[in-house]
Amino acid sequence: MTTPPVRTETIVWVDRQPGYLDLLDQTRLPTEVVRVECREVDQVWEAIRSLRVRGAPAIGIAAAYGVCLGLQPVRDGSPDAFLARLNQVLDYLATSRPTAVNLFWALDRMRKCAERSAVRSDPPALWRELLGEARAIHDEDRRMCHAIGHVGAAILQNGQGVLTHCNAGGLATAEYGTALAVLFTAQDQGKSLRVFVDETRPLLQGARLTAWELTQRGIPTTLICDSMAAQVMREGRVQVVITGADRIAANGDVANKIGTYGVALLARAHNVPFYVAAPHNTFDLSIASGSEIPIEQRPAHEVTHGLGRQTAPDNVEVYNPAFDVTPAELIRGIITDRGLIEPVCAERIRQVIGSSEA
Amino acid sequence: MTTPPVRTETIVWVDRQPGYLDLLDQTRLPTEVVRVECREVDQVWEAIRSLRVRGAPAIGIAAAYGVCLGLQPVRDGSPDAFLARLNQVLDYLATSRPTAVNLFWALDRMRKCAERSAVRSDPPALWRELLGEARAIHDEDRRMCHAIGHVGAAILQNGQGVLTHCNAGGLATAEYGTALAVLFTAQDQGKSLRVFVDETRPLLQGARLTAWELTQRGIPTTLICDSMAAQVMREGRVQVVITGADRIAANGDVANKIGTYGVALLARAHNVPFYVAAPHNTFDLSIASGSEIPIEQRPAHEVTHGLGRQTAPDNVEVYNPAFDVTPAELIRGIITDRGLIEPVCAERIRQVIGSSEA
Numbered sequence: 225m226t227t228p229p230v231r232t233e234t235i236v237w238v239d240r241q242p243g244y245l246d247l248l249d250q251t252r253l254p255t256e257v258v259r260v261e262c263r264e265v266d267q268v269w270e271a272i273r274s275l276r277v278r279g280a281p282a283i284g285i286a287a288a289y290g291v292c293l294g295l296q297p298v299r300d301g302s303p304d305a306f307l308a309r310l311n312q313v314l315d316y317l318a319t320s321r322p323t324a325v326n327l328f329w330a331l332d333r334m335r336k337c338a339e340r341s342a343v344r345s346d347p348p349a350l351w352r353e354l355l356g357e358a359r360a361i362h363d364e365d366r367r368m369c370h371a372i373g374h375v376g377a378a379i380l381q382n383g384q385g386v387l388t389h390c391n392a393g394g395l396a397t398a399e400y401g402t403a404l405a406v407l408f409t410a411q412d413q414g415k416s417l418r419v420f421v422d423e424t425r426p427l428l429q430g431a432r433l434t435a436w437e438l439t440q441r442g443i444p445t446t447l448i449c450d451s452m453a454a455q456v457m458r459e460g461r462v463q464v465v466i467t468g469a470d471r472i473a474a475n476g477d478v479a480n481k482i483g484t485y486g487v488a489l490l491a492r493a494h495n496v497p498f499y500v501a502a503p504h505n506t507f508d509l510s511i512a513s514g515s516e517i518p519i520e521q522r523p524a525h526e527v528t529h530g531l532g533r534q535t536a537p538d539n540v541e542v543y544n545p546a547f548d549v550t551p552a553e554l555i556r557g558i559i560t561d562r563g564l565i566e567p568v569c570a571e572r573i574r575q576v577i578g579s580s581e582a
Numbered sequence: 583m584t585t586p587p588v589r590t591e592t593i594v595w596v597d598r599q600p601g602y603l604d605l606l607d608q609t610r611l612p613t614e615v616v617r618v619e620c621r622e623v624d625q626v627w628e629a630i631r632s633l634r635v636r637g638a639p640a641i642g643i644a645a646a647y648g649v650c651l652g653l654q655p656v657r658d659g660s661p662d663a664f665l666a667r668l669n670q671v672l673d674y675l676a677t678s679r680p681t682a683v684n685l686f687w688a689l690d691r692m693r694k695c696a697e698r699s700a701v702r703s704d705p706p707a708l709w710r711e712l713l714g715e716a717r718a719i720h721d722e723d724r725r726m727c728h729a730i731g732h733v734g735a736a737i738l739q740n741g742q743g744v745l746t747h748c749n750a751g752g753l754a755t756a757e758y759g760t761a762l763a764v765l766f767t768a769q770d771q772g773k774s775l776r777v778f779v780d781e782t783r784p785l786l787q788g789a790r791l792t793a794w795e796l797t798q799r800g801i802p803t804t805l806i807c808d809s810m811a812a813q814v815m816r817e818g819r820v821q822v823v824i825t826g827a828d829r830i831a832a833n834g835d836v837a838n839k840i841g842t843y844g845v846a847l848l849a850r851a852h853n854v855p856f857y858v859a860a861p862h863n864t865f866d867l868s869i870a871s872g873s874e875i876p877i878e879q880r881p882a883h884e885v886t887h888g889l890g891r892q893t894a895p896d897n898v899e900v901y902n903p904a905f906d907v908t909p910a911e912l913i914r915g916i917i918t919d920r921g922l923i924e925p926v927c928a929e930r931i932r933q934v935i936g937s938s939e940a
Contacts, residue, residue, distance in 0.1 A: 254895035420901070423885065423894070425783060425807040431886070431894040439895050446899045449783040449885055451808040451841025455877075455906045458843065483809025485816065489851045490844055519813075527781065527807055528789070532890025536781070536789040537612035537797050541804045543778070548813045 232257060232440055234395050235277065235285050235362065242296050243355075245289045249276045250395055254436040265294030265313055272320040272327070279396020281365045281503075284330030287317050288358035291334045292351065299351045306347040310338055330361055365398035368503045369405045371561035376406030376466065376501055377413055379559070384463040387420040387453060387491075390481035391429040392468025392501065393437040402501040403466045404437060406559060411443055418444045420456050424481060425449075426526040426544065450483055457494040465491045466559070469502040476552030476568035477514025478502075485548040488555065497556035504562050507577050514549035522546045590615060590798055592640055592753050593720065595647050600654050601713070603647045607634045608753055612794040623652030623671055630678040630685070637754020639723045639861075642688030645675050646716035649692045650709065657709045664705040668696055688719055723756035726861045727763045729919035734764030734824065734859050735771055737917070742821040745778040745811060745849075748839035749787040750826025750859065751795040760859040761824045762795060764917060769801055776802045778814050782839060783807075784884040784902065808841055815852040823849045824917070827860040834910030834926035835872025836860075843906040846913065855914035862920050865935050872907035880904045 236246040245262040252258045268290030277286045294313030337357040343349035392403035424430035438445040471479040491498040524542035557566030594604040603620040610616045626648030635644045652671030695715040701707035750761035782788035796803040829837040849856040882900035915924030
């Protein structure tokens with residue numbers, strides 16, 4: 225581990241001989257900015273497993289570069305040894321976080337890249353091709369985030385207060401994030417904003433990650449407890465709410481971090497427009513509505529012991545749903561890399577997202 | 583300090599020779615049930631100052647007993663020495679928490695009790711009279727809590743889910759509390775309830791104190807983060823919301839712990855009736871509406887460092903209002919020791935509360 229003075233990018237491939245992967249260690253935020261240099265595939269596996277890199281798109285990108293790292297030692301060997309090692313590395317990285325969809329998707333792309341390659345018998349060339357594919361995955365995510373930023377920034381006006389919940393930032397993606405991409409792009413356009421960040425209990429992604437990303441970029445940021453959002457809205461401090469999304473149904477119902485639904489209700493009560501920002505591949509058009517999305521339950525200790533010490537009596541029952549579903553009727557618009565969906569309804573979603581696979 | 587096996591009363595005067603005050607140390611909850619035996623007035627002062635005893639009514643009661651403790655050593659001396667010491671003790675205890683209204687109110691009652699006494703020249707008799715006054719303050723608060731409990735329990739039906747926010751329990755009062763008195767009385771009546779407790783960030787009074795009080799009494803309790811209340815309501819788990827109050831205006835607007843207003847909005851959105859429970863002396867009829875109540879701001883570190891470790895970046899701005907105001911229109915009824923106020927309007931408040939001083 226080293227601590228460069230300024231570098232805060234989530235994921236950087238350093239193209240030396242040999243190359244290595246340079247990750248921002250998210251488990252140390254917000255109190256320490258520490259990077260992890262992964263020079264072996266095992267280190268990438270460990271970084272994913274232990275949440276040093278987190279967020280579905282970021283995990284996929286790190287895994288793709290991890291494949292290149294794992295093949296680097298056999299780059300000058302025989303084609304057979306190279307291809308055998310490729311399969312080993314793909315299988316190995318797939319075990320780092322068994323439920324991460326983007327992980328499997330990225331590893332599958334790397335596998336297909338090798339399968340269709342015209343240089344399978346030339347390991348150094350094939351390795352360069354695989355590195356190119358990892359970079360393509362990285363670049364596509366970056367472009368998607370920037371596209372979301374440009375679509376969303378048009379909604380924001382200079383001087384507005386914006387409230388966000390959880391972390392939908394660059395730490396979870398290639399660079400700009402989704403909801404935060406909108407804010408970063410508005411800042412790039414010279415708009416001055418004040419962002420209110422829900423701390424987002426129980427795991428405090430808002431306090432730990434979103435507040436860090438915003439203050440890093442010099443955006444005026446005010447941290448609040450989740451229970452303060454209503455008061456902040458009542459005082460007229462918030463003109464727009466923007467959150468990310470985990471999954472969006474064909475009718476526009478949005479599954480996202482627990483608390484999002486409550487914020488949407490509070491926004492409606494104060495006539496504050498509520499927007500969701502997400503890439504097109506967050507839509508799952510095979511799901512008609514949010515009622516088909518099961519609510520994942522998380523362990524009690526996240527609530528009772530999540531912050532350094534025990535804060536509730538022994539053996540108290542805890543209800544800890546990981547996310548909730550905000551019905552489409554509470555959402556003014558969905559900001560995607562393919563354009564703004566407004567109003568939020570099945571027809572408009574089909575127009576903008578089209579036949580995209582989920 | 584001693585640790586009796588079962589005793590969990592907030593405040594107990596132990597009538598030995600000499601007598602002493604036995605307090606539940608609320609700073610050690612919920613992980614430890616530890617009592618503080620105060621045998622000198624200094625120990626009562628310290629217990630109030632360091633929040634071992636907290637909640638406006640409980641502070642007043644402890645201070646009244648503290649006066650008796652402080653006079654115990656001079657009980658067999660001259661009348662002049664006794665009365666001089668009385669003034670010293672009253673002035674001393676008043677410095678324990680300079681902004682606690684109930685503290686001054688209770689000390690004033692003790693002073694007036696001595697002033698009007700017919701046995702001022704007989705210190706042992708006057709001391710018994712002062713102990714009687716402290717017990718009267720204690721008993722009145724207990725009766726008020728029980729009256730609230732009986733008025734409120736009539737609202738609850740067997741099998742209902744109830745949501746509460748912050749701590750309006752016996753730890754803040756003589757015994758039964760206000761909002762929690764309603765639940766305890768319903769339990770005494772044989773009604774089976776399930777109580778959802780908002781943890782109540784930033785200081786977690788719900789998780790630390792309310793969840794402890796409820797589980798101590800064997801009431802089925804589910805702890806949630808504040809951000810989960812909307813989801814719990816949406817799932818149909820909550821039929822009634824009951825909270826306490828810090829101050830109630832003449833029109834029925836209620837100032838209470840931050841987050842109460844948001845819960846009231848969420849309750850309305852789910853057609854769940856929202857009740858407030860408070861003694862008659864919480865009404866301040868000199869205030870026409872909640873807009874006249876200033877919102878106290880609390881320090882940033884309660885949000886950024888409140889839980890054992892730093893959970894937000896250095897120097898991030900924090901907005902930390904201590905309470906909010908729930909407008910009367912969101913409140914189905916106010917449960918008081920003098921009866922139920924429903925609907926909540928100035929006329930009905932005047933009828934029930936009458937000319938009570940605040």
